[in-house]
Every structure is written in C-alpha cells, then in structure tokens.
Amino acid sequence: MSNETSREKNQSEMSVEQKLKMLYDLQTVLSQIDEISIMRGELPNEVRNLEDEIEGLNVHQDKLRDEIKSIDTNVSKWKEEKNVAQATIEKNNSHLEKVRNSREYDSLSKEIEFQSLEIELRDKRIREATEQRKMRLDEIARTEEEKNNREEDLSAKKSELDDIIRETKVQEDELREKAKEYEDKMDARLLKAFKRIRKNSRNGLGIVYVQRDACGGCFNKIPPQRQLDIRMRKKVIVCEYCGRIMIDPELAGVIIEKPVEEPKKKSRRGRATKEKE
Numbered sequence: 001m002s003n004e005t006s007r008e009k010n011q012s013e014m015s016v017e018q019k020l021k022m023l024y025d026l027q028t029v030l031s032q033i034d035e036i037s038i039m040r041g042e043l044p045n046e047v048r049n050l051e052d053e054i055e056g057l058n059v060h061q062d063k064l065r066d067e068i069k070s071i072d073t074n075v076s077k078w079k080e081e082k083n084v085a086q087a088t089i090e091k092n093n094s095h096l097e098k099v100r101n102s103r104e105y106d107s108l109s110k111e112i113e114f115q116s117l118e119i120e121l122r123d124k125r126i127r128e129a130t131e132q133r134k135m136r137l138d139e140i141a142r143t144e145e146e147k148n149n150r151e152e153d154l155s156a157k158k159s160e161l162d163d164i165i166r167e168t169k170v171q172e173d174e175l176r177e178k179a180k181e182y183e184d185k186m187d188a189r190l191l192k193a194f195k196r197i198r199k200n201s202r203n204g205l206g207i208v209y210v211q212r213d214a215c216g217g218c219f220n221k222i223p224p225q226r227q228l229d230i231r232m233r234k235k236v237i238v239c240e241y242c243g244r245i246m247i248d249p250e251l252a253g254v255i256i257e258k259p260v261e262e263p264k265k266k267s268r269r270g271r272a273t274k275e276k277e
Contacts, residue, residue: 060143071132092108210248216244
C-alpha cells in the first residue's frame with residue numbers, strides 16, 4: 001500500500017472530532033510561527049526594500065555611464081568634423097589667392113563661411129555635451145553617496161535580522177516540522193479550506209473556539225442551537241459572519257470558569273415569620 005493510499009485511509013477513519021482537534025493543534029503551532037514572524041517585525045521587508053533600492057541605484061548609475069559613453073562618442077565625432085571643416089577652410093583660403101574670377105571667389109567665400117558656421121555649431125554641441133557630461137558625473141557621485149548610505153543601512157538591518165533569525169531558527173524549524181506532520185495527516189479538502197480562511201483573516205486564525213456565546217474570531221453572538229451543534233462535534237461548522245471554523249472550548253483544551261453564584265438572601269418577611277413562630 002502506497003503512502004498516499006495509507007494517508008487517505010487514515011483520514012477517512014478519523015472522526016470529525018479528531019479532525020477538528022488536529023486542526024486546532026495545527027492552528028496553535030502556526031500561531032507560534034506567526035509570533036516569531038511578528039518578532040522579526042518589518043525587518044525582512046525593510047531588507048528587501050533596501051536591496052531593491054540599491055539595485056535601482058546601480059541600474060541608474062549604469063545608465064548614466066552609458067550616457068557618458070554616448071556623449072564621449074559624439075564629442076569625438078564632432079571634433080573630427082570640426083577638424084575636417086578647419087582643413088577645408090584652410091584649403092579654400094589658399095585657393096582664394098589663386099582665383100581668376102569673382103564667381104569662383106564668391107563660391108570659395110561661401111564655402112569658407114559655411115564651414116565656419118559648421119565649426120561654431122560643433123563648438124556649441126561640444127560645450128553642451130561637456131556640460132551634460134559633468135552633470136552626469138555629478139549625478140553618479142550623488143548616487144554613489146546615496147548608495148553607500150543605503151548599503152550601511154542594509155548591513156545594519158541584515159545584522160539585526162540575522163541575530164533574530166539565529167535566536168529563533170531552531171524553534172521555528174521544530175514548529176514547521178510539527179506543522180508539516182499535522183498537515184500530512186489531515187484531510188486535504190479541510191486543510192485547503194482552513195488555509196484559505198487563515199489567509200483571509202487579519203490575525204491568521206482559521207479555527208477558533210466559542211467564547212461567551214460568541215465566535216472567538218469576530219465576537220458575533222452564536223445562536224444556542226448552533227452552539228449545541230458545535231458541542232456535538234459531528235460536523236464542521238463555520239461562523240456565518242467571518243467564515244472561521246468553530247469548535248467548543250473543551251475540545252480546544254480551554255477551561256471556561258463559570259461565574260460563582262452568590263447565595264440567595266432571605267427576605268425580611270421570611271425572617272419575621274420564623275421569629276414569630
């Protein structure tokens with residue numbers, strides 16, 4: 001017989017009362033695990049957020065460096081174009097001395113003027129690019145400083161989190177192993193429903209016991225007949241308000257103290273009658 005078949009057979013032989021008791025024991029273990037998570041507080045989220053932020057700063061720096069490379073490429077190209085324009089001007093200037101007519105002179109003069117404008121345009125682009133390059137370098141420096149601060153924060157948060165994890169790891173591992181043992185023995189459909197209820201509950205409680213005639217999860221009153229059904233332990237009953245599975249306190253191992261009744265006082269009329277007799 002396979003382990004899965006054996007598990008299904010054991011589950012089918014379990015009474016509703018046994019299933020509810022095991023489910024409540026599982027809830028107790030999971031609540032202890034939740035308490036450990038609460039002890040860690042927001043540290044895991046803070047660590048993840050800092051790691052994401054540092055990664056974002058790295059990506060931003062890489063983008064800035066790529067932009068600087070692109071600027072450097074453009075500046076090199078514009079400088080080369082400027083050199084070509086300058087050479088063209090020098091060449092045309094030398095030809096001006098040898099022109100034979102005004103038409104040729106005008107043509108060379110216009111070419112020199114055009115190349116001079118090209119040089120001015122390249123100089124302007126180089127100045128703008130140089131300024132942009134400086135701005136990006138400054139931004140990289142600011143980003144680096146910000147990243148260093150975040151890395152210091154991350155190191156401190158990780159150290160704090162590691163200390164807490166180290167203190168609670170053995171206990172948490174034991175609890176998780178115990179929870180797994182319960183889950184392996186439980187009815188699959190009931191376990192799935194319990195996990196869904198627990199996930200949708202703010203306090204992580206999927207099963208609660210009746211407290212003062214009310215649901216132990218949402219504290220809404222439970223009708224007497226429904227309380228009787230819960231005490232019978234013949235079927236799984238959920239709160240009609242919050243959807244949590246409900247059990248009676250005795251099955252949960254909780255002792256409910258009954259209020260002490262005060263002795264009835266005798267009436268004055270009764271005492272008077274007795275004295276008369």
